[in-house]
Amino acid sequence: MNSLQVMPGSRQSGSKLLIDADLNARRLFNIYLRHSLCAKNVILKQRLSEVSFDLILGEIKSKFDLARVNPGEMVGSIAA
Numbered sequence: 001m002n003s004l005q006v007m008p009g010s011r012q013s014g015s016k017l018l019i020d021a022d023l024n025a026r027r028l029f030n031i032y033l034r035h036s037l038c039a040k041n042v043i044l045k046q047r048l049s050e051v052s053f054d055l056i057l058g059e060i061k062s063k064f065d066l067a068r069v070n071p072g073e074m075v076g077s078i079a080a
Helices: 016-034 037-043 050-067
Strands: none
Touching: none
8 A cells, every 4th residue: 555656756855745735635545445355254255365366466556556547637527
């Protein structure tokens, strides 16, 4: 979860404001991931192996990176 970034370059800039904004933007997504991928769910209910769990994490990261849009891009029609 620490490798996901909503605002690329916020960590390299060193600005506390940008780092906090990135953390706040990822907070709800991180809560959802922790709830969905908790150990009890993954081990007892879904019976995932370590390899399949790593594949799921990789897929989540790639989908998250694809879901980002450029600043100024029109997303109102998508939301409607």
